[in-house]
Amino acid sequence: MTVAALSLAACGAPEEGPSATATPQFLEPSTAPASAPVSAGPASATPSAAAPSKSPAPTSKPPAAGKAPANVKYVFPVQASNADYHPTHSGYPATDIFADCGEPVVATTSGVVLEISLKDAYVKGRPDGPLNGGLYVSILGDDGVRYYGSHLSSVKSGIEPGVRVRAGQQLGKVGRTGNANNVCHLHYGISPPCAEVGDWDVRRGVVWPAPYLTSWRKGGGRSPVAEVESWEKAHRCKG
Numbered sequence: 001m002t003v004a005a006l007s008l009a010a011c012g013a014p015e016e017g018p019s020a021t022a023t024p025q026f027l028e029p030s031t032a033p034a035s036a037p038v039s040a041g042p043a044s045a046t047p048s049a050a051a052p053s054k055s056p057a058p059t060s061k062p063p064a065a066g067k068a069p070a071n072v073k074y075v076f077p078v079q080a081s082n083a084d085y086h087p088t089h090s091g092y093p094a095t096d097i098f099a100d101c102g103e104p105v106v107a108t109t110s111g112v113v114l115e116i117s118l119k120d121a122y123v124k125g126r127p128d129g130p131l132n133g134g135l136y137v138s139i140l141g142d143d144g145v146r147y148y149g150s151h152l153s154s155v156k157s158g159i160e161p162g163v164r165v166r167a168g169q170q171l172g173k174v175g176r177t178g179n180a181n182n183v184c185h186l187h188y189g190i191s192p193p194c195a196e197v198g199d200w201d202v203r204r205g206v207v208w209p210a211p212y213l214t215s216w217r218k219g220g221g222r223s224p225v226a227e228v229e230s231w232e233k234a235h236r237c238k239g
Contacts, residue, residue, distance in 0.1 A: 084099075111139045131178065139165060
């Protein structure tokens, strides 16, 4: 896999999210009880009998500022031997991880599913905005950081808001939904979980993922916690 088209015009524009016809599903990380119902949204695939149980965001004492919990594990988000990515991205801090359509997309770290989109409502030629991402999943890691991947070809059955996932667990598959310029890749963003539905300009990415991806691919544990907290303090969640 090469990076001949490293700066996709599709991902350089404002990103992802559904419209009224494809409402994302979101679990408020700080307030939702374990029994909180999933908000209305597109019909999800029926979870399998072995689907993970739902859980609110972690309630244990958060780590010290800028530090991930000592037991946090990080995993490269695409399980493909030929995956490639670029240290920069057009327009804002994020990256595109290039891999064949259908390759597994996995949870970067253990945490709770925040949002999913199960419908590709993007229409080429319309103004850029929250439909660009097509199918996507975002999770709130146990480190307090949000990890987001879009342009999926599918979301795995059982992946729903409130479901707890472990590092390396499959979330979906690489695709080219939304404004992916017809190129198979995963748009990958790292950010704080600033708001419910509507903060796509933050969710799409606010810090450069490449240094962390390089570490995780080698089995390292470099954490984005300090950089994400610094961004949040400086910008007050304004993308």
